[in-house]
Amino acid sequence: MALNKLSSTLLNNSLVFKELKNVASVFSVRNFFNYYPTTSTPAEGPTKKLNMVQAINNALDITLQTDETALLFGEDVAFGGVFRCSLDLQKKYGSERVFNTPLCEQGIVGFGIGVATAGSTAIAEIQFADYIYPAFDQIVNEAAKFRYRSGSQFDCGKLTIRTPCGAVGHGGLYHSQSPESYFAHTPGLKVVVPRGATQAKGLLLSCIRDPDPCIVLEPKVLYRAAVDEVPIDEYLTPIGKAEVLKDGDAVTLIGWGTQVHVLMEVAELAKTKFNVDCEVIDLVSILPWDKDAVCKSVRKTGRALIAHEAPLTGGFGAELASTIQEECFLQLEAPVARVTGFDTPFPYIFEPFYLPDKWRCLQAIRNLLDY
Amino acid sequence: MFVRQASAILRRYIKTNQRLKAFSTTSSSIDYPGAQVIWSDKLSFTNSHSYAPIPTYRVLNSQGQIKNASEDPNLCKDVLEKMYKDMVLLNVMDKILYESQRQGRISFYMTNFGEEATHIGSAAALSVDDLVYGQYREAGVLLWRGFTIADCVSQCYGNKEDGGKGRQMPVHYGSKKLNFVTISSPLTTQMPQAAGAAYALKGKNKVVICYFGEGAASEGDAHAALNFATTLDCPVIFFCRNNGYAISTPADEQYRGDGIAARGPGYGLNTLRVDGNDVFAVYNATLKAKDFALSRNKPVLIEALTYRVSHHSTSDDSSAYRSTEEVAHWVTNQNPVNRFRLYLEQNNLWDEGREQEWAKECRKNVLTVFGAGEKEAKPHWKEMFTDVYEEMPDHIKTQMNQMAEHIEMYKDKYPVKDFS
Numbered sequence A: 001m002a003l004n005k006l007s008s009t010l011l012n013n014s015l016v017f018k019e020l021k022n023v024a025s026v027f028s029v030r031n032f033f034n035y036y037p038t039t040s041t042p043a044e045g046p047t048k049k050l051n052m053v054q055a056i057n058n059a060l061d062i063t064l065q066t067d068e069t070a071l072l073f074g075e076d077v078a079f080g081g082v083f084r085c086s087l088d089l090q091k092k093y094g095s096e097r098v099f100n101t102p103l104c105e106q107g108i109v110g111f112g113i114g115v116a117t118a119g120s121t122a123i124a125e126i127q128f129a130d131y132i133y134p135a136f137d138q139i140v141n142e143a144a145k146f147r148y149r150s151g152s153q154f155d156c157g158k159l160t161i162r163t164p165c166g167a168v169g170h171g172g173l174y175h176s177q178s179p180e181s182y183f184a185h186t187p188g189l190k191v192v193v194p195r196g197a198t199q200a201k202g203l204l205l206s207c208i209r210d211p212d213p214c215i216v217l218e219p220k221v222l223y224r225a226a227v228d229e230v231p232i233d234e235y236l237t238p239i240g241k242a243e244v245l246k247d248g249d250a251v252t253l254i255g256w257g258t259q260v261h262v263l264m265e266v267a268e269l270a271k272t273k274f275n276v277d278c279e280v281i282d283l284v285s286i287l288p289w290d291k292d293a294v295c296k297s298v299r300k301t302g303r304a305l306i307a308h309e310a311p312l313t314g315g316f317g318a319e320l321a322s323t324i325q326e327e328c329f330l331q332l333e334a335p336v337a338r339v340t341g342f343d344t345p346f347p348y349i350f351e352p353f354y355l356p357d358k359w360r361c362l363q364a365i366r367n368l369l370d371y
Numbered sequence B: 001m002f003v004r005q006a007s008a009i010l011r012r013y014i015k016t017n018q019r020l021k022a023f024s025t026t027s028s029s030i031d032y033p034g035a036q037v038i039w040s041d042k043l044s045f046t047n048s049h050s051y052a053p054i055p056t057y058r059v060l061n062s063q064g065q066i067k068n069a070s071e072d073p074n075l076c077k078d079v080l081e082k083m084y085k086d087m088v089l090l091n092v093m094d095k096i097l098y099e100s101q102r103q104g105r106i107s108f109y110m111t112n113f114g115e116e117a118t119h120i121g122s123a124a125a126l127s128v129d130d131l132v133y134g135q136y137r138e139a140g141v142l143l144w145r146g147f148t149i150a151d152c153v154s155q156c157y158g159n160k161e162d163g164g165k166g167r168q169m170p171v172h173y174g175s176k177k178l179n180f181v182t183i184s185s186p187l188t189t190q191m192p193q194a195a196g197a198a199y200a201l202k203g204k205n206k207v208v209i210c211y212f213g214e215g216a217a218s219e220g221d222a223h224a225a226l227n228f229a230t231t232l233d234c235p236v237i238f239f240c241r242n243n244g245y246a247i248s249t250p251a252d253e254q255y256r257g258d259g260i261a262a263r264g265p266g267y268g269l270n271t272l273r274v275d276g277n278d279v280f281a282v283y284n285a286t287l288k289a290k291d292f293a294l295s296r297n298k299p300v301l302i303e304a305l306t307y308r309v310s311h312h313s314t315s316d317d318s319s320a321y322r323s324t325e326e327v328a329h330w331v332t333n334q335n336p337v338n339r340f341r342l343y344l345e346q347n348n349l350w351d352e353g354r355e356q357e358w359a360k361e362c363r364k365n366v367l368t369v370f371g372a373g374e375k376e377a378k379p380h381w382k383e384m385f386t387d388v389y390e391e392m393p394d395h396i397k398t399q400m401n402q403m404a405e406h407i408e409m410y411k412d413k414y415p416v417k418d419f420s
Ligand SMILES: Cc1ncc(C[n+]2csc(CCOP(=O)(O)OP(=O)(O)O)c2C)c(N)n1
Pocket: A075, A103, A105, A127, A131, A134, B137, B185, B186, B187, B212, B213, B214, B215, B216, B217, B241, B243, B245, B246, B247, B308, B312
């Protein structure tokens, strides 16, 4: 029957476009960044070429291996997760330790808080950061305030929430968000954003061991694009410490996650176009954040540019800018610049115009230099 | 006037009397305010085995025959034909748009294979004035209402003709004109909204229908919606497409108990369970639900049992979590489109010739429209800044102007000519 054929060709790819003569493909994933791999190894011992998914998988594997109380759960985690971060872990550690939950983010986080309260290690996956809001109450009112309200009799420090965030080229409103500043506004949480495979592993292991509840926001566009030589043994990337990736004296460029790679390229462009050396800082950790490292750099350069994908108003750049202004007022040669997503929802087709891309950053550097 | 007063007094009297009875020490029937009391001195669990499973209503058997003539919806020839043709059109559109994603022409797609009868059966039972809240896998409902292939293609391309102005990912359709509320990706958010809309539409001779998956039913919003709808008497039909999977998660890891339908009575909700691959069963159930919702101002829950034949989306490869034999079984033995076709052919309403002809026409139509949609320009990039609010506030105007100046300086770096 013709209909059977229709349905079954779905399973075995067929060509239905013979009649459409080569209309140029309009949809293309614009590369809005080039990945700058981490070359310095954070630990002794052998390394392996891993992308960010594999590095995360490796960190989860180490945890399940070494911490027998560790549990890993979330929507579709059993078969490996929609981004494959938990691939094969159920096979290895069993369905009592690695499992699917019903489709309910408030349930996932609430359950995780309970697991942690009872003394086990909880690693909860929220499928997309855009879908973390049903769990907002559990995170903000419960996880974050548990230790405080109980006089430290209780805590859920053994809870770690992992969630993919950020732009991917075609995610639109609900597969692109960077919600870090919502959580930065919540005392009691720790929030980190890896910029690649090496940091993803080290930060995840740190968060899992950290005595307070942590959120790891993983820029999903890096999952496969970010490939590093990653140490295969355990190592910890400190929470709360920024990393200076490139020394310079003209402008301090501050970003986190994918944006760090944009800024690395921008620094090169600034060198060739304006003949200046920019200092590039990966903030790594949003809460707490490394004021000392940022202010030390800005005191030296006298100029700061902060770039993030999230909207301008109330974005984490605002927090950095106001602290820089307080701490480095006398050294500043120009007002602190912010290049960010606009104050609109994240738009699907307009993404190339929305992102704080290298050209917008470059123009901001020009303005800082000319101020 | 007097009669009304008298009946009000009578009602008050009965209420007071009931309350007194509730406090009386001799009463054994009504006691606690939270539930009706039936005393028992036997301590035993009530669980999903305490009741028989909720029956699944079916009209057409697998051979496309009506088993009980009294259940024949007696639809006229034109309606039957439109139902079938829309199902085939949906199939053809899905196939072509799915392939187009595979070729990198659009970024993403979700097909509806296997669930055609749930869309067309329910859509046909309602009027275009009834308000629809969808999840994302209900394109057939839109086609039935008159959303064109061009409308779908424009949305998937996010081109100038897209009513949503290119802001959302493919398949996030919406149409004010066709009373189909624009799809939002965050699951289950539509359910309490549907209850609210129904409340506001009370007395206007309209119902609201709200589609959701069995996975989405696990969200807290699903509980809120069902509970609000019953306690606040909202004329809304909650239509669950139970297709067995939520991405990779099978239904038996999503819930325990007798499906989604079993929750209905728990909320005090009139509930129907139907064979979702039987277009007549879905039609009859939706019609009955609408009648009840309108005449009584109360919600109805429908659980349509079906099967998601396709991958969850183009981002998914379902061979990682289910066998091809399992899928093949549903495609060949339990295909809702085939079942309906068998019915039509047995009643001399369709034949192989017409099948060929219609399939060809659909294909030609979709490909033509697709080619045109692909060439269409995107909306002007300034549309990125509109509609955040009804009136653009100053801070957004400033940002838009800054971007305009920036683009002026860096013209060659932005795809401006595609966005005009
Ligand atoms: C709040 C929220 N969490 C997670 C997701 C990601 N997600 C999209 S579809 C889906 C599965 C939904 O399954 P179901 O409701 O059964 O609908 P079906 O796809 O089977 O039609 C998930 C987990 C989402 N869109 N929103």
